[in-house]
Amino acid sequence: MRSGGLKVLWRRIMQKKKEAVLIETKDLAHEYGRRDENGDVTGIVRAIDGISLTVRAGDFVTVLGANGSGKSTFARHLNALLHPTEGVVYVDGIDTSEEEMTLAVRQTAGMVFQNPDNQIISNVVEEDVAFGPENMGVPSLEIKKRVAESLAQVGMQKYRHHSPNHLSGGQKQRIAIAGIMAMHPKCIVLDEATAMLDPAGRRQVLETLHRLNREEGITILLITHYMEEAAEADAVYVLKQGKIALAGRPETVFGESDKIKDCGLALPDVSRIVQKLNNAGLPIDKRILTPEKLTEALGRLAAE
Amino acid sequence: MSIRLENVFYIYGKGTKEETCALKKINLTIEKNEFVGIIGHTGSGKSTLLRLLNGLERATEGSVYYNGKNIYDKDFSMKTLRGKVGLVFQYPEHQLFEETVIKDVQFGPANMGMTPLETELFAFQALKDVGIGEELIDVSPFLLSGGQKRRVALAGVLAMKPEVLALDEPVAGLDPEGKENIFALLKRLQKERDLTILFVSHSMEDIAEYADRVIVMNQGEIVLDGEPHKVFRYQKELGQIGLDVPVSAKIANSLREKGFAIPGDCITVDETADAVIRWYQDRKRGAV
Known part of the structure; x- marks a missing residue:
């Protein structure tokens, strides 16, 4: 009786532990062969050089890095588009190098790419969103339900009968996200998915991601070189030459302005203003990252 | 040197069900040596406007004048215009194709009918202008970094000795360092080479930092046009058309x-x- 109780407890602990970590990479390295025009390998590029990190289920994580820092290569590992040269990647406990598990990995961690036009394949929004679950063999009644649900989740139900060609970039990216949501993933990986969008489009996509994270508990891994997009993340990793150069809460990471610059990135404008105010002797908390917080802080200063 | 657009309309798919007016009654003058930013949400007509400037697209109605000459006149040479107004597309590095950097940059001037000597000279000069060192000129452009490729692509346009550069989102996809390099280069070209520069951007911060004048487009029309400090006073109005300050x-x-x-x-x-x-x-x- 007692031992049976222990067993149940143990299983629960293990279950919880498994749920807690969704993505884990250990000493992940990736090498590309550099080839000449005859296809012969002339050199080796180590795009990722020993990345170890864990992402907990339900987290919103931002990976920052300059061009060529290895961030896109890293993203492709989480979706089993690439396999490690060295080290391991676990997505929801699955080793991504096990080829027969590739589909399971991709259903767990869906990926959104940079160019919205390269990801849409259908003439009707609804059909595009249905593509993923159809390929998974989901029954058609269930597909209908999922398509309606996921379009609602990204706020695009109005457009379900529209042609994606006439949508804006931000709307197209939301359709791409809906297509992933319809596969019921645990995680969405976005590789510079806002880089080609106008400000309104960027806002739409970011708001959608934060809502999915908050309300549906979807783990988000946002890969970008816009530091502003990291301001509201739970954790931030900054990559430089394939290695993690900085990691931590956004407030901590953004405080390291010299290291940020060294990584080829730039502080968000709000942080740059705060820094200037600090230098001039204004007592403003240097961890402030949003315009609203800054005006509040200055309001308090004025009231003193 | 100036560019003038008079009552320009541009209509896609005229007479079909899909007929869309991409540009509506545009009146605009760009003076020599200006540094002009163009903003507007996706589909507002910014890119179409740029393409009209070098004759790549032809206005459905209205006229475009380059240095006072109507570019739609029969005796006007479009080929010369295309050399004078260098158009740099979005992600221009996707159009690199030659075996070496120098060959890629020479392609434009050679096509313009310049002599081999001129072609070589202008290509070298353009690469120097964009900060691509001699050690890279015989390298395949595909081995360069994103920022370097972008600068090589830009050099390919500069080698044609344009008077005007019209760039569609010149820093899209570049990291902050790459972005600063490109804008510093454009500013230098404006000052030292007397170029007129127009660029489309989605970043209000870049416009504020670099442009001397900003043109705001919405649904094919110019809704605001002026010095950035003045234009960005219209926070509410810009918000209503999907833009920001x-x-x-x-x-x-x-x-x-x-x-x-x-x-x-x-x-x-x-x-x-x-x-x-x-x-x-x-x-x-x-x-x-």
Whole structure:
């Protein structure tokens, strides 16, 4: 009786532990062969050089890095588009190098790419969103339900009968996200998915991601070189030459302005203003990252 | 040197069900040596406008004048115009194709009918201008980094000796360092080579930082046109058409609404920070 109780407890602990970590990479390295025009390998590029990190289920994580820092290569590992040269990647406990598990990995961690036009394949929004679950063999009644649900989740139900060609970039990216949501993933990986969008489009996509994270508990891994997009993340990793150069809460990471610059990135404008105010002797908390917080802080200063 | 658009309309798919008016009654003059930013949400007509300037697209109605000459006149040479107005597309590095950097840059001037000597000279000069060193000129362009490729692509246009550069989102996809390099280069070309520069951007911060004049487009029309400090005063109106003001302007505006003595024309990090510092120092002085 007692031992049976222990067993149940143990299983629960293990279950919880498994749920807690969704993505884990250990000493992940990736090498590309550099080839000449005859296809012969002339050199080796180590795009990722020993990345170890864990992402907990339900987290919103931002990976920052300059061009060529290895961030896109890293993203492709989480979706089993690439396999490690060295080290391991676990997505929801699955080793991504096990080829027969590739589909399971991709259903767990869906990926959104940079160019919205390269990801849409259908003439009707609804059909595009249905593509993923159809390929998974989901029954058609269930597909209908999922398509309606996921379009609602990204706020695009109005457009379900529209042609994606006439949508804006931000709307197209939301359709791409809906297509992933319809596969019921645990995680969405976005590789510079806002880089080609106008400000309104960027806002739409970011708001959608934060809502999915908050309300549906979807783990988000946002890969970008816009530091502003990291301001509201739970954790931030900054990559430089394939290695993690900085990691931590956004407030901590953004405080390291010299290291940020060294990584080829730039502080968000709000942080740059705060820094200037600090230098001039204004007592403003240097961890402030949003315009609203800054005006509040200055309001308090004025009231003193 | 100036470019003038008179009552320009551009209509896609005229006479079909899909007929869309991409540009509506555009009247616009760009003077020599201006540095002009163009903003507008996706589909507002910005890219179409750029393409009209070098004759790549032809206006459905209206006229385009280059140096006072109507480019749609029969005796006007479109080929010369295309050399004078260099168009740089989005992600221009996707169009690199030659075996070596130098060959790629020479392609444009050679096609313009320049002599081999001129072609070589202009290509070398253009690569020097964009900061691509001699050690890279015989390398395959595909082995370069994203920022370097972009600069090689730009050199390919500069080698044709244009008077005007029209760039569609010249820094899209580049990291902050790459972006600063490109804008520094464009500013230098404006000053040292007397170029006129027009660029389309989605970043209000870049416009505030670099443009001397900003044109705001919405649904095929120019809705605002002027010095960025003036244009960015219209925060509400810009918000209504899917645009924004720079973060620095937003902070300055909300402080002013709260009763702070902050001038109404702060649009860059430096301007807003300096204004707040001045406010703080005045207040301290007043308290003493």
